Amino acid sequence: MVFLTVTNLLRVRGPDEIWRKRRIFRLAAAFIGRRRNCYSVAVRNVHRALVYATKARKLKKEDMKELWNTRITAACDQHNISAFALKEGLDRSNIMLDRKSLSDLAAWEPRTFECLAAVAQKKLELDGFIDGADKKHPTGVNLNLKDVMLETWLKEKK
Known part of the structure; x- marks a missing residue:
């Protein structure tokens, strides 16, 4: 930097401050208003955003694990095996x-x-594993939940 007067040279605390502020302003570039332009406000908002980002990384992992478990459980229900029994049979x-x-x-x-579920089920049968979940064989009919609830409601009304 070039300073035309000595007073401007004395007012600057050196290159460290310039780069420190620049790093904060770059992180605050997407913010609106003073949150983006005023250093004292930008610093608070950037720190808060970084805390949220840290928490969100952990929550994302938990959400994905929950989604995977839901998909596995739904697929296991279609093939008459519990998720625990599937995992045990595959292991x-x-x-x-x-x-x-x-x-x-x-x-x-x-x-x-479906093939993996069959392999797991066969292995558990050969090993004599007893699953605590009482699974019934599928009827082959796709049930609509609204229809089932409507029939139950109609029977109660009679």
């Missing part, structure tokens, strides 16, 4: 797939997931 068969892989197979490759 005993030395098929090491994590939640993400299983959920992707359940969503995008249903036939492959």
